[in-house]
Amino acid sequence: MGKQEIKNAHDSFFKKLFSDKNTIKSFLTIALPEDLLNNIELEKIDIDPTGYVSEAMEGSFSDIVVKTRKVVNCEL
DSSP states (O other): OOOOOOTTHHHHHHHHHTTSHHHHHHHHHHHSOHHHHTTEEEEEEEEEOOOOSOGGGTTTOOOOEEEEEEOTTOOO
16 A cells, blocks of 8 residues: 655644634633633634635645634723
8 A cells, every 4th residue: 555645744734623613612711811801702713614725735735714702891
């Protein structure tokens, strides 16, 4: 059996990883500073399937856009 070429393995890995809302919540909980984390609603996470990558880069990379809401009356 021949060696299969994996195209854009890094991009594909992260796209799959961050397509899961629980993974995104865990990542944001670890990565964001506490003052910012306290001002967003992690339960309102939505993954935006819209592509925002230029046509020139389309075959190489893709965006993952995660949306959420800020806590009412917060100072962001």
